[in-house]
Amino acid sequence: xxxxxxxxxxxxxxxxxxxxxxxxxxxxxxxxxxxxxxxxxxxxxxxxxxxxxxxxxxxxxxxxxxxxxxxxxxxxxxxxxxxxxxxxxxxxxxxxxxxxxxxxxxxxxxxxxxxxxxxxxxxxxxxxxxxxxxxxxxxxxxxxxxxxxxxxxxxxxxxxxxxxxxxxxxxxxxxxxxxxxxxxxxxxxxxxxxxxxxxxxxxxxxxxxxxxxxxxxxxxxxxxxxxxxxx
Amino acid sequence: xxxxxxxxxxxxxxxxxxxxxxxxxxxxxxxxxxxxxxxxxxxxxxxxxxxxxxxxxxxxxxxxxxxxxxxxxxxxxxxxxxxxxxxxxxxxxxxxxxxxxxxxxxxxxxxxxxxxxxxxxxxxxxxxxxxxxxxxxxxxxxxxxxxxxxxxxxxxxxxxxxxxxxxxxxxxxxxxxxxxxxxxxxxxxxxxxxxxxxxxxxxxxxxxxxxxxxxxxxxxxxxxxxxxxxxxxxxxxxxxxxxxxxxxxxxxxxxxxxxxxxxxxxxxxxxxxxxxxxxxxxxxxxxxxxxxxxxxxxxxx
Numbered sequence: 001x002x003x004x005x006x007x008x009x010x011x012x013x014x015x016x017x018x019x020x021x022x023x024x025x026x027x028x029x030x031x032x033x034x035x036x037x038x039x040x041x042x043x044x045x046x047x048x049x050x051x052x053x054x055x056x057x058x059x060x061x062x063x064x065x066x067x068x069x070x071x072x073x074x075x076x077x078x079x080x081x082x083x084x085x086x087x088x089x090x091x092x093x094x095x096x097x098x099x100x101x102x103x104x105x106x107x108x109x110x111x112x113x114x115x116x117x118x119x120x121x122x123x124x125x126x127x128x129x130x131x132x133x134x135x136x137x138x139x140x141x142x143x144x145x146x147x148x149x150x151x152x153x154x155x156x157x158x159x160x161x162x163x164x165x166x167x168x169x170x171x172x173x174x175x176x177x178x179x180x181x182x183x184x185x186x187x188x189x190x191x192x193x194x195x196x197x198x199x200x201x202x203x204x205x206x207x208x209x210x211x212x213x214x215x216x217x218x219x220x221x222x223x224x225x226x227x228x229x230x231x
Numbered sequence: 232x233x234x235x236x237x238x239x240x241x242x243x244x245x246x247x248x249x250x251x252x253x254x255x256x257x258x259x260x261x262x263x264x265x266x267x268x269x270x271x272x273x274x275x276x277x278x279x280x281x282x283x284x285x286x287x288x289x290x291x292x293x294x295x296x297x298x299x300x301x302x303x304x305x306x307x308x309x310x311x312x313x314x315x316x317x318x319x320x321x322x323x324x325x326x327x328x329x330x331x332x333x334x335x336x337x338x339x340x341x342x343x344x345x346x347x348x349x350x351x352x353x354x355x356x357x358x359x360x361x362x363x364x365x366x367x368x369x370x371x372x373x374x375x376x377x378x379x380x381x382x383x384x385x386x387x388x389x390x391x392x393x394x395x396x397x398x399x400x401x402x403x404x405x406x407x408x409x410x411x412x413x414x415x416x417x418x419x420x421x422x423x424x425x426x427x428x429x430x431x432x433x434x435x436x437x438x439x440x441x442x443x444x445x446x447x448x449x450x451x452x453x454x455x456x457x458x459x460x461x462x463x464x465x466x467x468x469x470x471x472x473x474x475x476x477x478x479x480x481x482x483x484x485x486x487x488x489x490x491x492x493x494x495x496x497x498x499x500x501x502x503x504x505x506x507x508x509x510x511x512x513x514x515x516x517x518x519x520x521x522x523x524x525x526x527x528x529x530x531x532x
Contacts, residue, residue, distance in 0.1 A: 040415035053416055063367050063421040065330040066351030087283075 010149045013212075016205055017142035023198050024079070024092055025135035027072040036060060046208050052201025055193040071194060078190040090185030090199075094132035097178040108132050112174060116140060119166065134182070137175050141167055161217075168213040176206055299361045299431040306360035307435065313348060316340055318439055320353065321362050321432040329423040330354060342510050354426065362432030366425045442518075442528075445504035449528050456532035458486055458497050463506060463519045463529070471512030474498075 001009075022032065037060055041053040064070060081089025086102035099106035109132040116122060116131060121143060123131050144167050151159040179202065186199030214220070297305065307314050316337065323336055334350040348356075357363040428436075449456065461480050466472045472480075474494065481487060481494040501507045506519035522529045 037418045037420065040417055043414040043416070057416045057418050060418040061421050063424040065354050065424045069351055
């Protein structure tokens, strides 16, 4: 693979992490909606990614009134919900899916906070939620990916290996350990193709990226140790 | 002073805190353990989500499906302050209109008044109660996944373009075999949503007869004719009348003492009959002026 191709691939990975992080962070506003309508959605060959992109494009291409209100309502319905029993939405926090009582700010949040700080990253003061929010976990991978790209361009092989390993382990130990459950909840609670598509797209992309990282690092994916099969 | 101890002093001295505790009847329990009731800590059931609880409740207490007429009546009854607006928009949509022009019509109808419902909410309410229908509506969200070929056709039909090979933005690969051209989906800007009134919606508009309603009220309550005349005459000038001015004209009139009525009661009746209209102050309409004529509803009384 040529250097230009590798750089393009790394840039696309970072752009996708940034894109997904933005979609989970807050509702779609006018500026982001205009960006979504002008974007090109690639066919990747991954069934989940392609299905997700198709649903999003289909939703955006369909005539409807008050699309921003429609999306805001579905965002609230999907990720915030109307109940307080811990089972009424696809809560975008790792702690909810990894704690026995589905609470926020549990052990998972402490773990990811340690990882962020070990990599010299901390949340912005304006962010009032937990650090284990999926938007922040995706943004963390984006930031590591940007450092990886810079290290690759500077021929710092050791740093490249270290950052690849950081991404792989974070994906394997954290994001992909709980996101499949959230993806199932998104399918259940969302009523628009837009957020259903987002759920599938994210699942497909994370799986693909884990395979990519495992392939580069020479790690053989062991089904017995796969956190998804253990769950 | 005699001290009164609740316990036997001898028992207190004989008490050994380290001795095993024995309960009365404990030997009987140990003799036949199978016959005894064992109390285990209650394991709470897995919490059902609101969705599951709602589904169970719907199964236990089924809600009858409403007809379209009933849905429309319920929506209008549930939003009494928006009744005139809702009926006006249904009437206006006898012909198909785009959503932007419906929104403009809603804003124009409100004449600068503040409405807690946005124009999009009004349209959504009318669509939900099936008084309006979208003529270029998307397929239902719950449709099953189609085959890839059909899916591509569906996206094309919905307005998105076919996957195109991107030749402009991607950097030229050094080896064409290593980096095949990417295919992309693009969002085609959707056409405006268009709406038209349903037959049941138009029936609701036709059934609305505020003049007949007011006439029936006046037939039953002719005593209030002077009050209505006072309000209509005082509102019939360019500055109109404020609520306070109408209060001063009406609230202390002997006719309003038994039963006790205030200006709002009469203003509501006149507004419902389209005899007065609020444009920063209350103004008499043409319908209101006709009521005052000799052969009008009020003038004849």
